[in-house]
Amino acid sequence: MSVWRFAKDFTSVPEESRVTLGEGDTPIVRSKRLGQAFGLNNLFFKLESCNPTGSYKDRFAFCAISHMVTAGQTRCIATTSGNTGAALAAYCAAAQIECNIAVVEGAPIGKLQQMMAYGANIIRVKRFGTDANVTNDVYATLQRLGERDDSALQISAFTYSPLGMSGVRTIAFELAEQFDTPIDHVFTPAGGGGMTWGVADAFLDWRELERTDYLPRVECVQPEGNNTIAGPLRDGEERGQDVECTTKISGLQVASVYDGHETIRACRATGGTGHLVTDEFIWEVQKRLAREEGIFCEPAGAAATAGALQAAKNGLVSGDAVSVALVTGVGFKDSSSIEAINVDRDCARIEPDQLAARITG
Numbered sequence: 001m002s003v004w005r006f007a008k009d010f011t012s013v014p015e016e017s018r019v020t021l022g023e024g025d026t027p028i029v030r031s032k033r034l035g036q037a038f039g040l041n042n043l044f045f046k047l048e049s050c051n052p053t054g055s056y057k058d059r060f061a062f063c064a065i066s067h068m069v070t071a072g073q074t075r076c077i078a079t080t081s082g083n084t085g086a087a088l089a090a091y092c093a094a095a096q097i098e099c100n101i102a103v104v105e106g107a108p109i110g111k112l113q114q115m116m117a118y119g120a121n122i123i124r125v126k127r128f129g130t131d132a133n134v135t136n137d138v139y140a141t142l143q144r145l146g147e148r149d150d151s152a153l154q155i156s157a158f159t160y161s162p163l164g165m166s167g168v169r170t171i172a173f174e175l176a177e178q179f180d181t182p183i184d185h186v187f188t189p190a191g192g193g194g195m196t197w198g199v200a201d202a203f204l205d206w207r208e209l210e211r212t213d214y215l216p217r218v219e220c221v222q223p224e225g226n227n228t229i230a231g232p233l234r235d236g237e238e239r240g241q242d243v244e245c246t247t248k249i250s251g252l253q254v255a256s257v258y259d260g261h262e263t264i265r266a267c268r269a270t271g272g273t274g275h276l277v278t279d280e281f282i283w284e285v286q287k288r289l290a291r292e293e294g295i296f297c298e299p300a301g302a303a304a305t306a307g308a309l310q311a312a313k314n315g316l317v318s319g320d321a322v323s324v325a326l327v328t329g330v331g332f333k334d335s336s337s338i339e340a341i342n343v344d345r346d347c348a349r350i351e352p353d354q355l356a357a358r359i360t361g
Contacts, residue, residue: 064164104129221307230274
């Protein structure tokens, strides 16, 4: 299937303006060990890390840049903690659109290198992404620059880029088609909340379109150090909250509420709730995904799985429930976290006659 089939408001984009790199239609893999270790007998992973630039943000970039081509816009103004920038840089390169990206201060070098490889102009801004006031000021500046006739502001949040974010909704439509039996829970990581809102809202639309009772509970997972949405959702609040972000999980460092209020509404409408997990547990799950499931992801890509496992441990999810965790980004995105995983491994340099002994012990 193609992403554009399910992207809301995409019928106005002529086929010749669609800038595609083969995004979407990502695989579903059943957990072999990790789910059962926590009492989840039907845990599945949707590998959004298999998208062209290594994250689900390619769905956003596909729609965002295709709309820019249709409108004749030639300058992309963007912000990112990493994955959005990499995706936009790639699709801008494919469309020959100038790409300018303001990057959060703590963005991993691997993501910066990927953006630069595509030719993007990137600027790292001090305290951006961790300080709510600085973050709001940066967004205001970018909005002003994006109002020029030849430009478009592309931020992966419905508040700023609803046309681009329509591509993220396609995750839900794909899941609905990929499973023969109903899904009970879909666990999604949240920074600003856009993906979680998009998935929840799309499932609500799917129920209406198909005239069915099918409706997975969309579960919002955040690090404890970025509790803008998950805590308020869990506690029955109607609105998200700005915080001083302390999490070290790249990609989930969004101190200000942008899509948070609507994310709470949409998740609650599906019957889902919020889950807060520690950075340490996310890193542990990232390692276990690699070692026990063969899934190589960045820390943010492991957050949804961490939420699912914690929910199972706390008795919030039935052991027989069909649960899907979104693996949102590939491991190459965050080299420092991979170095931490590999602290118990080495890559020895040996003489040829030592090889057999090294293998057989």
